[in-house]
Amino acid sequence: MKIDIHRHAINNDASIEVVRNLFHSQTGEIENHKLYSVGLHPWHVNEDTLQNDVNKVREIANHPQIIAIGEAGLDKKVDVPYEIQLIAFKHQIAIARQVNKPMIIHCVKAYNEVLVLNIEANLPRPWIIHWFNSSEEIALQLIEKGFYLSYGTMLFREESKAFKLFTKLPLERIFLETDDTGHGLDEIYQKAASILDIPEDLLESQIMRNFTECFKIEL
Numbered sequence: 001m002k003i004d005i006h007r008h009a010i011n012n013d014a015s016i017e018v019v020r021n022l023f024h025s026q027t028g029e030i031e032n033h034k035l036y037s038v039g040l041h042p043w044h045v046n047e048d049t050l051q052n053d054v055n056k057v058r059e060i061a062n063h064p065q066i067i068a069i070g071e072a073g074l075d076k077k078v079d080v081p082y083e084i085q086l087i088a089f090k091h092q093i094a095i096a097r098q099v100n101k102p103m104i105i106h107c108v109k110a111y112n113e114v115l116v117l118n119i120e121a122n123l124p125r126p127w128i129i130h131w132f133n134s135s136e137e138i139a140l141q142l143i144e145k146g147f148y149l150s151y152g153t154m155l156f157r158e159e160s161k162a163f164k165l166f167t168k169l170p171l172e173r174i175f176l177e178t179d180d181t182g183h184g185l186d187e188i189y190q191k192a193a194s195i196l197d198i199p200e201d202l203l204e205s206q207i208m209r210n211f212t213e214c215f216k217i218e219l
Contacts, residue, residue: 001219002204003211004185005150005175006037006071006104006130016185017211017219021071021104024053027060035217037068037104042075045088054091061099067215069096070104071130077108086113093121102214103127111138118145126214130177133162143173148214150174153181155191166195171206172213 004011004018011018011034022029022038030036038060040053061069072092074085096103102125107114111134118127129142132149139149151174154162166174176188183191193200212218 001208002185002189003175003207003219004178005128005211006152006177006179009180019067019104024056027056030060030063030065032065034065036063036066037070038066039070039072039092039104040088041071042073042080042085042088042106043078045080045085047081047084050084050088054088054095057092058095058098061095061101066099066101067217068102068104068128069099070128071106072103073106074110074113075106075108076110089117093117093123096125097121097123101125105129106131111142115141115145118147128175128214131179133160135161136165136168139165139169143170148173148175148210150177151192152177152179152188153183155188155195156183163195166192171196171203172210175207175210 002016004016006021007018008021011020019035019037022036023044024040027038038057040057060066069092072089074089076082105114105127107129126146126148128148128150130150132151133154151162154160155166157163176192178185189200193203
């Protein structure tokens with residue numbers, strides 16, 4: 001079975017397993033037998049509603065079908081004040097600690113800050129950087145600290161950092177995702193296997209093992 005570690009749209013394909021990301025305002029959309037992450041996205045952080053929005057995440061975080069907190073994180077390219085993003089992120093780190101679940105991280109131009117926060121938090125469960133597209137140096141620093149890196153449509157852009165780095169990463173630390181970008185999961189698995197020059201079923205098996213190790217869930 002193929003695993004889509006991060007998307008927002010509803011999945012109606014029984015042949016794949018999807019971790020659907022719910023924003024803090026979507027906590028009423030959980031369906032039976034589906035897997036979710038839930039978080040306050042840094043784009044959506046609002047100082048006036050921050051505590052209420054964080055509480056929405058906290059109230060649903062222990063639901064058995066919520067397997068990760070996020071996407072949460074830091075983004076230095078949006079207008080939301082960084083200081084308020086940081087407060088929201090720290091609240092969600094605390095929630096992840098409380099419910100003992102991994103985090104799915106949105107990070108733009110803030111990798112050093114995310115790495116420092118991860119080290120300070122010293123959580124027992126790993127963090128996943130979704131849509132990773134940074135340098136080899138940062139990738140290796142993150143992997144050394146137990147992060148997983150998730151890839152998707154950037155693998156189709158040969159000029160991207162993601163494409164150039166992909167073959168240098170340990171297979172034990174990667175996930176694949178669609179993130180509603182227009183490329184289907186089968187297409188992304190095919191592209192990833194082609195870049196790595198390995199059979200697609202080998203890649204599929206490894207990502208399944210990664211999922212089991214990261215989330216402690218047997219599919």
